[in-house]
Each structure stands twice: as structure tokens, then as C-alpha cells.
Amino acid sequence: MTVNDDSFTNWMHREEIAESMIPIIGKLHREQDVTVLLHSRSLVNKSVVSILKTHRFARQIAGEELSITETFPFLQALTTLDLGPSQIDLGLLAEAHRADDRGLSVAEFTAEAVAGATGDNKIERREGRDVVLYGFGRIGRLVARLLIEKAGSGNGLRLRAIVVRRGGDQDIVKRASLLRRDSIHGQFQGTITVDEATSTISANGNEIKVIYANDPSEVDYTAYGIDNAILIDNTGKWRDREGLSAHLRPGIDKVVLTAPGKGDVPNIVHGVNHGDIKPDERILSCASCTTNAIVPPLKAMNDEYGVLRGHVETVHSFTNDQNLLDNYHKADRRGRSAPLNMVITETGAASAVAKALPELKAPITGSSIRVPVPDVSIAILSLRLGRETTRDEVLEYLRDVSLHSSLKRQIDFTTAPDAVSMDFVGSRHASIVDAGATKVDGDNAILYLWYDNEFGYSCQVIRVVQHVSGVEYPTFPAPAV
Template sequence: MKIEKQETYLKEWQGHEEIAERMLPIIGHLYRDNNIVTTVYGRPLVNIATIDILKAHRFARLILDSELTVLETFPILEAIGKLDLAPARIDLGRLAVRFQAQKGKLGIDDFVRQELTSVNTGRTPLLDEPQDIVLYGFGRIGRLLARILVEKAGSGEKLRLRAAVVRKGSDDDLVKRASLLRRDSVHGPFNGIITIDEEENAIIANGNMIRIIYADAPENVDYTQYGIRNAILIDNTGKWRDRPGLGRHLQAKGISQVLLTAPGKGDIPNVVFGVNNELISQDEKLFSAASCTTNAIVPVLKAISDRFGIVSGHVETCHSYTNDQNLIDNYHKADRRGRAAALNMVITETGAAKAVAKVLPELTGKLTGNAIRVPTPNVSLAILNLQLSEKTDVQALNGYLRGMSLDSPLQNQIDYTNSPDIVSSDIVGSRYAGVVDSLATIVQGNHCVVYVWYDNEFGYSCQVVRMVQKMAGLELPTLPVEPKA
């Protein structure tokens, strides 16, 4: 009996694996040729491996309370592949569940055609011409942004990373920068092939030519000489944070808008994608994507505030050390940050609590904040110690946050885990702004403590790219459309 069971498990796995392998070329064709992003309950299937397709289906059980397998979604995907669709995000999981619910009234091809009527209009470009992107700075965040933008290149009709602007470091500068993009001690190797074109002083990443431009001042670059026009420039140096400083980029030929990957000062709009996207408009030329910590905590704070109300609170972050700190003890203009980053926990300030008020005005004056830099190279932890407007309990608070992570407008920002063994390294590569650690949640009456993990490099970079897509007008319709209640 035990041997038969072993064979049953193995054969079932091999069967699912074979179907997932057959899904890959259809998913790739839809993405490259029609700019169709296929998902399973919000989990993207583009540019992932066979095993990741199976894991995405496994995730769906958290929403459905039952298993969803590739046996159910593969026929849906095949039917989609027969259509000539306009760009969209199409959820195979939701379509599969709907198809089962209609109990054979329509055949699968007719059902899919009916559900996708609004985009069954033929292949059309997302934009009149691809949106040029320029990175100003090519450090930790810059290189991760490059990875994500190359991954999302699709048919090349959307965002095109055209250049990275840096200060020349040495005669072999191009080789060294290509090597840093190719290998990363935290995030692993680049998923693809990287070569260099010395004549164009460019890095070729999966066929995308990224020019390396050397400059000492933003206004001194003429991007039009490289064929770059109306570009969105992402400043990930953090050197200029106010309107006069950041506005220097707009003096350069070829730049139309600027996005800062740090908290903006003055009247520069600070946007946490998913929360206050309404601030993004073509009339404004300068934006801030706030900080990694602000992006991690604001979606969770908004969710809690909307449901339970927040009277007051304190935000403490255990933040991985950064390049701003010293490797060993040495002079630093800031207090404590001169001490060896990899050897010490370092108490320092954080502007995250004040930054929250810029995104969620209803929390103005209600939060305090502090930070401890800890000896890890990536992934941080925010501890939200909150006084709520009403009493609740652990089950109710966790259940609500779980629901927000699975099926809400904030599902791409908030993730949720109930793993008893999760630690910081498990969060490396998370594409979410923050991950609620449900087993750490504490509730006593109207007082709660919520722990939120976040990949302060990759998760934040994903938020930045989401914002860039919004700035460029790249908002895909999501199908199927949920019926109105």
C-alpha cells in the first residue's frame, strides 16, 4: 500500500509538471506578442520557471480553501492562446473557477471568448511609442531597477531602459558595471545573458542596450544625442531631494519627468504606489517614491486605519545596514553611523513616521518613529505599535490583513505569512512592499503590535517600477471583471 501511495504521488507530480512545461511557451508567446500578463490569483506567471507555475497554483488554495491545479487552468490558457488580444492582465485562476461555476453552459473556447470580449480586439501597442527610461545612478537600487525593467521588456513596446548615468570610475568602468549587474551577493545572478558593446559604451542585457553615460552634473547631459526623448529619469542617488535640485534633471535635453527613489522635500509629491496614486499626473514633473520603510508600512497602516482606526502609535524599524554606513569604525558626519555596520546594532533616526503623514494625512501627528541598523545586508523589519480606535483580537486583525493581502486593491503591496519558522533571509526577493508576520501579531483590547518584513532593496524597487508604469500610462485592464455586489 505504501509503495502504491508513493507511486501515486510521484505520477501526479510528474503529470502536473508536464502540463506546467506545456504552459510556458503559451505564456511567453502571449507576453511577447500581445503584452498579455497571465496570473493566478494575482501571482504573475511571466518569466518564471515550471516549479513557480505550480507554486502559484498552490497559493490559490489560500483564497479558494481548495486546490487549484494546472489541469484546470491549462485548457483556459490554450483557449486564450487562440485569440488575438489587446494588452491586459488575465487571471487564469479566476477564469477557471468561473468556468466550473457555469457548469457546462458554454464550451471552454466560447466561455473564454465571452469573458475576454473587451480585449478581443486584436493586437495593439500599449503606447504610441515605447517609454524611454534613464537611471541616474547605478548602485544597489539602480541595478535592481535595471533587472526588473529588463524582465518587463516584453515585446519592447512598453518601458525601455535606455541608459544609466554614472561617474566614470576607471578605464575598465564598463566591464566592472556589467559584472555588478551580472552577479549580486544578495539577490543572486542576473536571470539571462549580459554582454558589453565597447563601441557604444553599453551593457547588453537580454537584448536590451543600456548605454553607460558619464556625467558630473544632471543638466550637462544631452540625452537626445543618444536618441532618448521624453524620458522618465529615475534618480537613485538621493543627492538632490528638493525641487530646485531635482529639477536640474529637467534642464537636460530628452527628460520629461523625474522620479526620486528617496523621500522628497518641500512640495514634491511623495507617492506610495497603491495608496495615493492620484498624485501622479502629467502636469507634475517631479515625484518621489518615498522610502523603502514608508512603502512597507503605509499600505498596512492604511488597511488598519480604514478598518479599526488609529489613535496613536510608534514605528520601530530593524533596518539592514546600507552603503551610508562604514564597514569598520571610521569618521562619519552622523552620530553612531561611523561605527562598523557589520559588527553592531546602531540606533539611528528614521523619517518614516513623518513621511507617513505625507501619504496618509489622517495620521498626521499620531506616529513617532526610530530605527536600529542591524548587521544584515538586506531585508528589514518594521514593528507597528498601535493604539486603535476600537477593540479587536488577534484572529480578527490577522484575518482582516490576510484578506487584504489576498484580494484587495492593496494585494500587490501587502503580503502575509503564517510560517512559524520564517526569518529575514526568506524575504529576499519579495516583490511586495511588506509582508505581515501573522504569528508575531499581538493584540490586547485596542492595542496591537504588528510585525512587517520587507526586502528594502528588491521589494522597494518593484514599487518604484509600478510607479513608473503609472507615470507612463501603462495600466493594463485586469480580467475577468469581478461582478458587482
């Protein structure tokens, strides 16, 4: 047998294991509300190749590929346990078991590591929480995809309704078509049907009512059987407490804004300050995509090195706020053709840092250039640190943060030598550290942070909604703080 034959045989063996993992992962998710992860990446509803690629990804961070033959026994061990709702990371289990010197079997170690999710310790399965989307544009449709994807057993978040202004004949058909097909993010994973008579979209069995209204005051959500719901405002039309309070109609309990909030509206970046949300807070903001991209790395750098001052320059994909061709726009420069020009504009992300990360006292300035790409942006974060360091030290630290810390769902890390923006379409992280572009000179550091300003941000929004709804389940083994 040749070396190539050996390699192919090995590949087929790993494919066979991945195939056997899929029904186990699905059953745990549907029946026990257990989400199986691999280094913070969900394996639920993933293909054979996707599972294998996720294992291979670990090589970029940990220095070596994680073998599926190593993680599969831990998954099998989970099936023998009385698990409650939780997230369980096979990558962390395998890594922790390797480092353990007590000689425990995989089954013994797994039972100990996830004890907080078993037996008397397990969380009871909660009632599903209704969610309403107000607006159905770029972020609204991606949030809808994520809500449908995460419906799982039906005991989590349930997308019940979408509120929009009627756009004309076949409005619901066209909106469903935009949910089904996306020029950037591809086809919807599943089936979508439309019932025009009842104004309902059915997506993977989720019945979603389309409500037509010109203003929040026109809707009584209880008339549609919706109660205690979280409303996600994707329009950005109202940004202060007074305006957003108009959404607090019958059936709505909380309002989450997918844009920077003004005044006393809390700006939340999941992973950084979501734990500060007061239980009785009914209105909050998820800040901007750029704020979500820069605040987690800023926190990480400030925690380790101290940050004395900083500047962020964002090279941002164009958005619907700009014009396709030159035309009037109330803002300077944004009236010029978006697909033809680089457009200098302002960003509020730097000033928003103080709201999400008040312990950072350093002045942070910012500016932005819109460029002719439809998605994925990069933030260039230039920092003056509190002590001198080296490039290798900073990269090793950020690599570890992306793998082991409480920010691992926010910060990703890539060493790919020829990475470009399109490589990060669909990233679920708030930002990705580009190791190859990082520069450090004494107490000066420049970080290049890629971010999918549509999908990565939508994932952050979902995390905030999960947190305030009470369906954000604990992760095992527990990540380092």
C-alpha cells in the same frame, strides 16, 4: 502501485502541464502585451518548478492549494480571444468561476471576465517609453534588472541609458559585472555583453548606453536618440524640486526619485496614492522602502478599523551609508561598524506617512535599529484602533486584502511558522504580514511586516514609473476596491 508512486505520477503530470503553459504565457506576453498572473504573481519567464510553487503558494492564503489542472483551461481559453495589452490573473479567474452558479463553461466565463481587454474594448499597444537611470548602485541595478525583465514585446519601458561618474579603467566592464552577479539577489537571468568602444551594455538584447557625467547639466540626452524619457534618480543627492529640476534636460520629460522627496515633491506609494499624480507633474518621489512597507497596511487597517495613533519600529538591514569598520560619519552612531553592531538611528518613514496617506489623521511616531544583515527588514507596527477586534478577525481581514484588494501587489501574507528574514529576499511586495507574530488585544494591534528593502522597493518604483508612463495595463478580473 504504492501511494508514493501515485504522488510522483501526479507530480510528473503537473510538471507536464506547467511545461505546456510556458510557451503560451511567453507568446501572449511578446505578441499581445498580456502578462499572465497567478494571484498577482507574474508567470512570465518562470520555470516549471516556479509555476508549480506559485500554485502551491495559494494554500497559504486561500486555505487550499490551487491545482494547475484547474488554471490551465483558463490559459487555453485566453489563446482564443482577441486580447489587447492587459494583466490577466488565472487564480482570480478560477476562483470567480468556482463561485459562479450560472453553469458557464470555462471558455464562456473567461470571455466574459476579460471582455474589457478584448475586441473594441482593448487598449491599443503603445509606443515604448525611454527610461534613463541616473546612478547605478544597489537600487539602480535592481531597477535595471526589472526593466530588462519587463521589456517583453518592446512596447513597454525601454532602459536606454545609465548615467554615472567614471570610476577608472574598465569602468563599464566592472559595472556590467555588478549587474551580472549580485551577492544577495543572485545571477542576472540572461546574457550581458559589453562594448567598451561604444560604452554600451547589451542585456538580453537591450542596448544600454553608459553615459559618463559629473553633473546633470552636462548631458544632452537627445544626442543619444533618447526622447520623452523618464529619468530615475537613484543617487538621492538631490531631493527637492529645485535640485531634481536639473535633470529636466533635453530628452527628459519626468524625474522619479528613489528616496523621500522634500518640500512640495509628491511622495508616492504605489497602490495607495499613485492615482493622485497629476498628469502635468514632472517631478515625484517614491518615498522610502520603509514608507512603502508601512503605508499600505496602515491604509488597510485604517479603512477597516480606524487608526487613532501608532508607532513603527523598524529593524533594518545595514546599508552602504554605514561603515564596514568604525570610521567618521556625519550622523550619530552610523560611523560604527555595520556588520558588527546593532545601530540605533532615525527614520523619516513615520513622518512621511502624512504625505502618502493624508486621510490618516492619527499621529505616527517611528524609530529604527540597523542590524548586521545585508537585506530584508521588518517593521513592527503598533496601532491603537478605533474599535475593538480579535486576532483572528484581523488576520482574516489582512489575508483577504492580500488576495483580493487593490493592495494585493503591495501586501503579502505568510503563515509559515518558522519564517525568517532570508525567506523574503526577492519578494516583489512592499511588505509581508507575518500571521504568526501578529498580536491583538482589544483595540491594540501589533503587526510584524517583513520587507525586502532592496527588491520589493525596486518593484514599487517600477510600478510608479509604469503608471506615469502609461504602460500600467488594467488587470482582469478587476480586483475588489
